[in-house]
Structures are given as C-alpha cells and as structure tokens.
Amino acid sequence: MADYYNVGKVTSPHGIRGEIKVYPLTNVPERFYDIPYIWVFDEKDIPCKYEIENVKITSKGMVLLKLKGIDSRNDAEKLKGLFLKVDAENALKLEEDEYFITDLIGMKVYTEEGELIGTLEEVLQTGANDVYVVKAKEREVLLPAIKEVIKKVDVEGKVMIVRLLEGL
Known part of the structure; x- marks a missing residue:
C-alpha cells in the first residue's frame, strides 16, 4: 500500500484570510470534516503537515479549507x-x-494462463465501472x-490476474 493518498488538488486561494479552494479527488468530499490534518507535497515532492482548522463544501462540490499557518492570500497562493x-x-x-x-x-497484469499483458498505467472512472488502461508492448488494452x-x-x-473476454 502507498504511504499517502491524494484527496484533493489546490485550485486557488479563496478570500484574503488564507483559505484555499480544493478540487476533491475523492468520491466522498465530506471526509474532509473528519480529517484532523493534511499533507501538502511541494513541487519537489517534499511533504508538509498542516492542521485543518475549518472545512466548507460549496454547492458546486469544491472544498474550502483553512489550514493552520496559512493566514493570508499570499500564503494560500503558494499552495x-x-x-x-x-x-x-x-x-x-x-x-x-x-x-x-x-x-x-504500476501493477503487472497477467492472463490466467500466465501471459504478461503489460503494466496498468491509468484508471478511468466511467461511472458504471472503472476501466483499467494496461500498456502492452505495442498497444493499450x-x-x-x-x-x-x-x-x-x-x-x-x-x-x-485477469481473464480476457472475447474482443479484448
């Protein structure tokens, strides 16, 4: 398992007191109410831990967060x-x-017969069910x-391990 999981991406500052507007990368944005702190990873992938002081969810599904120590629009802009x-x-x-x-x-994907198909590179969330994009030698499956x-x-x-259906 990974050590950290993406739950949002900062899109912009909100107001002048250091709030940030977050696009949630979770299908349960209300979970931000229950998280005591969040990790922010900078461009060099260095983590910084912030206590969450306040959470609001907008009518458009965005999350507004106030993080301890982020007290101005300029501070928020850096995120x-x-x-x-x-x-x-x-x-x-x-x-x-x-x-x-x-x-x-990054998973290696094999058929039930043990044949390597390729590496899982992306997950498409379609609504009905997810679709796994597997990069094979010369094509995507x-x-x-x-x-x-x-x-x-x-x-x-x-x-x-997968079973390929007719046509895949």
Whole structure:
C-alpha cells in the first residue's frame, strides 16, 4: 500500500484570510470534516503537515479549507496546483475487492494462463465501472473492472490476474 493518498488538488486561494479552494479527488468530499490534518507535497515532492482548522463544501462540490499557518492570500497562493494527501492512518477503509488507484498503478497484469499483458498505467472512472488502461508492448488494452475480468489483485506483489473476454 502507498504511504499517502491524494484527496484533493489546490485550485486557488479563496478570500484574503488564507483559505484555499480544493478540487476533491475523492468520491466522498465530506471526509474532509473528519480529517484532523493534511499533507501538502511541494513541487519537489517534499511533504508538509498542516492542521485543518475549518472545512466548507460549496454547492458546486469544491472544498474550502483553512489550514493552520496559512493566514493570508499570499500564503494560500503558494499552495496553488499542489496535491493534498492523507496518510494511511486517515485513509478511507475499503470494502472487499476495492482498491486505491495509487496501489493499482504500476501493477503487472497477467492472463490466467500466465501471459504478461503489460503494466496498468491509468484508471478511468466511467461511472458504471472503472476501466483499467494496461500498456502492452505495442498497444493499450482496456479492461473493465468487473469480476468476470479481474480475477486476482495482489497489492503487495503489484500483480493482477485477469481473464480476457472475447474482443479484448
């Protein structure tokens, strides 16, 4: 499992008192109410821990955060474009057969017969079900994230076993 999980990206400052506007990268933006602190990773991927002082969710689904120590618009401007992450302790608890996207990226994908298809490079969230984009030697293979296709996921070993359906 990853050590940190993306939960949002800072889009802009909000107001003059250091609030930031965050595009949530979670399907449960209300979770920001329960997170005591957030990790901000700068351009060099160096983490900085901030206590969350206040949370508001806008009618458009954006999250407004006030972080301790970010007290002016200029302070907030420095965070623009950076990712907000939670550590494993504050990550959502997953149901069986649910995975964090960050844990899936980079997995080697094999058929049930042991043939290497390629490396999982992206997860498309389509609504009905996710679609895994696997980079093969000369093409991309799109795999629907359904039980008929995804047979085994080994997060620790970074391996996925799949059954290719007709036409894939």
